[in-house]
Amino acid sequence: xxxxxxxxGRRISTARQLRRRVLVIAxxxxxxxxxxxxxxxxxxxxxxAYVIWAAILxxxxxxxxxxxxxxxxxxxxxxxxxxxVPSSLLAIKLRIYQPVPADDDAAYRNDERELHLRDHAHYLxxxxxxxxxxxxxxxxxxxxxxxxxxxxxxxQPDAIYYGLTLVALILFLTLPQxxxxxxxxxxxxx
Amino acid sequence: xxxxxxxxxxxxxxRRSTRxxxxxxxxxxxxxxxxxxxxxxxxxxxxxxxxIIALQILTNLPSLLGGVRAGGVxxxxxxxxxxxxxxxxxxxxxxxxxRPVIGSATAAxxxxxERETRLRDRxxxxxxxxxxxxxxxxxxxxxxxxxxRPEWTRQAGLFLFILLALVLWSLPQTLILWNEPDxxxxxxxxxx
Numbered sequence: 257x258x259x260x261x262x263x264x265g266r267r268i269s270t271a272r273q274l275r276r277r278v279l280v281i282a283x284x285x286x287x288x289x290x291x292x293x294x295x296x297x298x299x300x301x302x303x304x305a306y307v308i309w310a311a312i313l314x315x316x317x318x319x320x321x322x323x324x325x326x327x328x329x330x331x332x333x334x335x336x337x338x339x340x341v342p343s344s345l346l347a348i349k350l351r352i353y354q355p356v357p358a359d360d361d362a363a364y365r366n367d368e369r370e371l372h373l374r375d376h377a378h379y380l381x382x383x384x385x386x387x388x389x390x391x392x393x394x395x396x397x398x399x400x401x402x403x404x405x406x407x408x409x410x411x412q413p414d415a416i417y418y419g420l421t422l423v424a425l426i427l428f429l430t431l432p433q434x435x436x437x438x439x440x441x442x443x444x445x446x
Numbered sequence: 447x448x449x450x451x452x453x454x455x456x457x458x459x460x461r462r463s464t465r466x467x468x469x470x471x472x473x474x475x476x477x478x479x480x481x482x483x484x485x486x487x488x489x490x491x492x493x494x495x496x497x498i499i500a501l502q503i504l505t506n507l508p509s510l511l512g513g514v515r516a517g518g519v520x521x522x523x524x525x526x527x528x529x530x531x532x533x534x535x536x537x538x539x540x541x542x543x544x545r546p547v548i549g550s551a552t553a554a555x556x557x558x559x560e561r562e563t564r565l566r567d568r569x570x571x572x573x574x575x576x577x578x579x580x581x582x583x584x585x586x587x588x589x590x591x592x593x594x595r596p597e598w599t600r601q602a603g604l605f606l607f608i609l610l611a612l613v614l615w616s617l618p619q620t621l622i623l624w625n626e627p628d629x630x631x632x633x634x635x636x637x638x
Contacts, residue, residue, distance in 0.1 A: 304589070322578075372564070372567070374571065375564070375567035375568050375570065375571045376567045378567065378570045378571040378574040379523075379566060379567045379571075381574060382570045382573060382577075382614070382618070383523075385577075386514070386611070386614045386615060389607060389610055389611045389614060390611070392607045393604070393607040393608060393611060396606075396607055397497050399604075400604060401494050413599075414592060414596070414599035414603065416603070417588065417599070417602075417603030418588060418589070418592065421581070421584065421606065422585065424610070425581050425582060425585050428574070428581050
C-alpha cells in the first residue's frame with residue numbers, strides 16, 4: 257500500500273490510519289450524496305451511470321486496487337500501462353496528471369503479506385455483501401406480500417431495486433480497498 | 447476444507463470427479479429453480495406461498511454446500527462458535543433419537559487450519575472478481591428490462607436479488623469443491 261496519494265498536483269500523506277479512515281468516510285459520503293442528489297433530481301433514471309463513473313474515479317485517484325493509481329496496489333499485480341507520450345497540457349494545467357510510478361516491482365507487485373491481506377479483505381467484503389443483499393430481498397418480498405407496508409417509501413418499486421443494485425455494484429467496486437485502508441495500521445512515511 | 451462427515455445429495459465427496467459432477471448438478475438445480483421462478487413470476491404475480499418456497503430454497507440450497515453455515519460438505523468459514531453446537535455429541539436432546547457416536551463432527555473438527563484459511567480467502571478473492579462482473583451484467587440486464595418492458599421491472603426485483611444471493615452464497619463453496627484434489631485416506635478419517 258502506498259503511503260501518499262497525489263491529488264490535483266498535491267502530495268497528501270496517508271501514512272496515518274486516521275487519515276485513511278477519514279478518506280474512506282469522505283468517499284462513501286460523497287458517493288451517497290451524489291446518489292441522493294441524482295435521486296432527488298432525476299429519480300436515478302438514466303443517471304445511475306454517473307454514480308458508477310464516480311466510483312471508478314474514486315478508485316483511480318484514491319482507492320486503487322482494481323484500477324491503477326490510488327493507495328492500494330493493483331490486485332492483479334500487473335504494472336500500470338506506461339506511455340511514452342507526456343501528459344497533455346490540459347491535464348498538467350488542471351493538475352490531474354498521475355505521477356510516473358517507480359520503476360521497480362515493489363511499486364505495483366504485492367508481496368506475500370499483501371497478497372494475504374488482499375485475499376482476506378475480499379473474504380470480509382464478500383461476507384458483508386452477502387449479508388447486505390438480504391435487505392433489498394426483504395424489501396422486495398414485503399412489496400409483493402404486503403404492498404401497504406411499504407407505501408410510505410416515496411419511490412416506485414423499480415426505482416428502489418435499480419438504486420439498490422447500484423449500491424451493490426458500488427460496494428463491489430470499492431469495499432475491499434476500503435477495508436484494507438481502514439484496517440492497515442500506521443505506516444512509516446516515505 | 448472439505449469434510450467427509452456430511453454428504454452432498456447422499457454422495458461421498460472424497461473424489462474430485464464426483465465433486466465436479468455434483469457441482470454441475472447443483473448449478474443445474476439453481477438454473478431450473480431460476481427458470482421456474484421467473485416463469486411463474488412473469489405469468490402471474492408471485493404470492494406469499496411462492497415467496498416462502500423461494501426463500502426456503504435460498505436458505506437450504508447453500509446449506510447443502512456448507513461454508514456459510516455448518517452442516518454442509520465445506521467446513522464453516524468462521525468455525526462453530528455458537529455454544530449449543532459446540533461438543534454437541536455430548537448433548538442428548540429430548541425429542542430425538544440417540545446421537546451417533548461415530549461420524550459426528552465437533553467444533554474442533556470443523557475449525558480451519560492455516561492452509562484452509564488461506565484457501566478460503568483466496569477462493570473468495572476469485573469469487574469476488576467473478577461476482578463484480580455478474581452484478582454488472584445483472585444491473586445492465588435490469589436497466590435493459592426497464593427500457594424494453596417497463597411493466598416487468600416491478601416483478602423482476604425480487605428475482606434479481608434472490609438470484610444474486612444464491613450465487614453469492616454458493617460460488618466460493620463450489621469453487622472449492624471443483625478445485626480441491628482427491629482426498630487422501632488420512633483426510634477421510636472419521637472424526638471422533
